[in-house]
Amino acid sequence: MPQLSLTPFELSVGRIALAAALAAIGFYFLLPRPSGRRIGPGIAVLIAAAAVFAAWLVGAFGRPMPDLVGTTLFGLFATAAVGFGAVLVTQRNPARGAIAFAFVILSTCGLFLLLAATLLMAATIIVYAGAIIVTFLFALMLSQTAGPADENDRSREPLLGSLAGFGFTGLVLLTLYLNHLAAMPVGEATAPAEARQPVRLPVAVLTSGERQALSEAVSRLDALIGRLGVESLPPDAIEPLVSDAEAVRDKIAVVVGSDEFSRPGSIRERLEKLGTRPGEPSVTLVRSDEQARRVLSRTETVRRLNQQAQDALQNHLLEGKPDRVSVAARFRELRDETLLLAGMADLPARNVSNLGYLLYTQHLLAVELAGILLLIATIGAIAITHRKGVTS
Amino acid sequence: MITLGHYLAVAAALFGMGLVGFLTRRNLITMFLCAEMMLQGVAINLVAFARFHGNLEGQAFVVFILAVAACEAAVALALFTMLYRRGKSLDVSVWQSLRELGVPPTVDTEPLPPPPAEERVVLPPAGVRPPRSGDEEVARV
Numbered sequence: 001m002p003q004l005s006l007t008p009f010e011l012s013v014g015r016i017a018l019a020a021a022l023a024a025i026g027f028y029f030l031l032p033r034p035s036g037r038r039i040g041p042g043i044a045v046l047i048a049a050a051a052v053f054a055a056w057l058v059g060a061f062g063r064p065m066p067d068l069v070g071t072t073l074f075g076l077f078a079t080a081a082v083g084f085g086a087v088l089v090t091q092r093n094p095a096r097g098a099i100a101f102a103f104v105i106l107s108t109c110g111l112f113l114l115l116a117a118t119l120l121m122a123a124t125i126i127v128y129a130g131a132i133i134v135t136f137l138f139a140l141m142l143s144q145t146a147g148p149a150d151e152n153d154r155s156r157e158p159l160l161g162s163l164a165g166f167g168f169t170g171l172v173l174l175t176l177y178l179n180h181l182a183a184m185p186v187g188e189a190t191a192p193a194e195a196r197q198p199v200r201l202p203v204a205v206l207t208s209g210e211r212q213a214l215s216e217a218v219s220r221l222d223a224l225i226g227r228l229g230v231e232s233l234p235p236d237a238i239e240p241l242v243s244d245a246e247a248v249r250d251k252i253a254v255v256v257g258s259d260e261f262s263r264p265g266s267i268r269e270r271l272e273k274l275g276t277r278p279g280e281p282s283v284t285l286v287r288s289d290e291q292a293r294r295v296l297s298r299t300e301t302v303r304r305l306n307q308q309a310q311d312a313l314q315n316h317l318l319e320g321k322p323d324r325v326s327v328a329a330r331f332r333e334l335r336d337e338t339l340l341l342a343g344m345a346d347l348p349a350r351n352v353s354n355l356g357y358l359l360y361t362q363h364l365l366a367v368e369l370a371g372i373l374l375l376i377a378t379i380g381a382i383a384i385t386h387r388k389g390v391t392s
Numbered sequence: 393m394i395t396l397g398h399y400l401a402v403a404a405a406l407f408g409m410g411l412v413g414f415l416t417r418r419n420l421i422t423m424f425l426c427a428e429m430m431l432q433g434v435a436i437n438l439v440a441f442a443r444f445h446g447n448l449e450g451q452a453f454v455v456f457i458l459a460v461a462a463c464e465a466a467v468a469l470a471l472f473t474m475l476y477r478r479g480k481s482l483d484v485s486v487w488q489s490l491r492e493l494g495v496p497p498t499v500d501t502e503p504l505p506p507p508p509a510e511e512r513v514v515l516p517p518a519g520v521r522p523p524r525s526g527d528e529e530v531a532r533v
Contacts, residue, residue: 023408031416034502053405061397074394078402085406085429089413094422101425104406108432111399115443117451120458124435127458132428132465136421139469143476147507151419151483154500161416169408176400218446339446347443351451358448359455370459377463381470 008059012177015056020170022049024162030090031158034148046086050079060177074114081107092152095144098137105129116347119355210255210266214342217251221335224248228328238317245313252306252338256299259307267299298341305334399440407433420472420482424465431461 006014022045029042080103087100105128112121155161224244227237257265271292309330316327348354359367406429413426435454442450472482479486485498516522 027412027416034500034504036505053401057398057401061395061401067394070394074398078398081402081432082405082409085409088422088425088429089409089417094419097422098425101429104429104432108406108436111402111436112439114394115399115439117439117442117454120435120439120451120454123455123458127462128428132462133425135465135469136425139472140421143482148504149481149483150485150500150504151481153504154418155416156418156485156498158416162412165408165412165415168411169404172404172408173401176397176404180397336445340444347446347448351448355448355451355455358452363452366456370456374459374463377466381466384467384470385473 009181012056012060013174015052015059016170016173016177019049019052019056020166020173022046022052023169024159024166027086027090027162027166028159030086031155031162032090032092032153033155033158034153042090050082056173060180070114073110077107077110077114080104081111094152095137095140098133098140102129102133105133116351118351207270211342213251213255214338217248218335218339218342220244220248220251221331221338225328225331225335228324228331242313242317245310249306249310252302252334256303256306256341259303265299265303267295271296295341298337302334302337302341305330305337309334396440396444400437403433403436403440405433406430406436418484420475420484423484424468424472428461428465431457 026042026046026049029038029045031037084100084103084107088097088104091097091100105124109121109125112118112124224241227241253261253263253265255266257263257268309327312327312330316324410426410429410433413429414423417423417426435457438450438454438457440450442448475487476482485500488497
């Protein structure tokens with residue numbers, strides 16, 4: 001069968017456009033209309049759109065590395081959220097739509113749980129699914145008319161509305177994909193498909209030991225940055241600071257390497273040794289796997305920043321410039337890049353207390369403003385529904 | 393490993409569907425729930441960024457989104473109650489006169505299907521003996 005030789009860029013853009021178009025057609029079929037809607041074809045087209053979207057996701061952002069439980073849970077929650085969302089938009093009966101929205105909230109809270117946001121999961125279920133949806137269900141049931149009604153059985157401009165909404169969504173997904181591509185070296189995305197072997201790398205791009213070492217380095221860097229930010233540093237605190245900084249530097253250098261001591265680092269050793277021994281896949285395999293390429297370029301960045309941060313600290317201690325603020329900024333850059341290399345951050349397990357600390361120290365003004373907003377909303381709600389001449 | 397991009401794409405899908413629902417539906421409550429679905433998409437975005445940058449700033453902002461959504465629900469419900477009292481309907485097209493000038497009015501050309509006719513069940517009044525035909529055997533007690 002003749003294979004369409006599309007570049008990966010064209011393939012991804014084509015998939016986004018196809019998913020958006022199929023979704024628009026599916027919603028056009030399913031939005032309520034007095035003259036009857038085509039439910040069967042609508043659902044079939046929507047399932048096709050979801051399949052194309054999933055194919056684009058897997059193709060564009062790389063095949064997820066083996067993490068079976070996490071991937072299964074993500075797939076489950078994401079599918080449920082998108083599926084029940086479609087039910088909310090197309091369901092004729094608003095009470096059923098509200099129940100579908102409750103399930104959207106539950107799936108979204110599942111995604112929150114996967115992202116280590118435990119307070120938000122509980123708070124969203126209680127506030128949204130518990131308070132808002134129940135209130136609106138009561139309001140619905142008190143005002144429902146039996147049988148076909150204008151508000152339930154008609155849609156405003158189903159075709160144009162679906163096209164506009166999914167055109168916008170397609171553009172957002174395209175922007176996401178283009179930003180993702182910007183991390184790749186120029187020219188790779190436009191290489192023809194046959195030159196890229198879709199074979200998986202036989203070794204892991206980043207082992208869990210390396211990831212753990214990098215995460216520990218990140219938390220140590222956080223502590224270091226905290227100490228660097230202190231107003232005045234007593235002279236006996238300088239020694240431990242320097243030794244901590246050197247310990248972090250060595251910890252990072254084990255993984256990413258160091259130019260000063262000409263160490264390649266464990267990532268480069270593992271990935272670049274491929275192809276030097278006979279019988280192993282060639283070096284082009286490493287270059288054609290986008291995750292490997294991205295990790296290698298980021299390794300280089302972290303190596304450079306590691307050196308820069310240490311040099312800045314040494315210069316500050318010896319000569320007094322750069323000042324401590326810019327040294328802390330250098331360490332913060334290093335911390336952010338190391339975190340991106342590790343791939344996923346470890347958020348503190350005591351989520352509630354850390355979130356409370358953050359809200360009441362750095363976002364105090366916003367908390368007060370939110371409280372005032374809630375007060376005004378309560379007063380406004382009472383004022384709107386107040387009937388003149390009716391005593392309570 | 394599920395990367396940041398996966399979460400952002402799912403959030404974009406939720407936002408897009410909420411947008412379509414808000415633009416096309418006419419029931420006030422359904423429109424409101426679609427707007428809330430847009431907010432959920434944004435919340436997933438923020439929490440995913442918080443996870444992948446290693447700080448809790450994104451989660452703090454979602455706390456504010458939650459507070460604002462609660463306010464919005466209270467005020468929206470008050471508005472819908474008042475509009476229902478005046479218009480006797482939850483249809484947003486009843487209030488077309490509030491639109492900007494120059495937009496053609498929404499006229500529903502297709503008629504709604506008639507409501508399904510319920511079977512009228514006729515029950516005999518209690519206590520009255522139903523008429524009996526002549527050739528029926530009656531047990532004279």
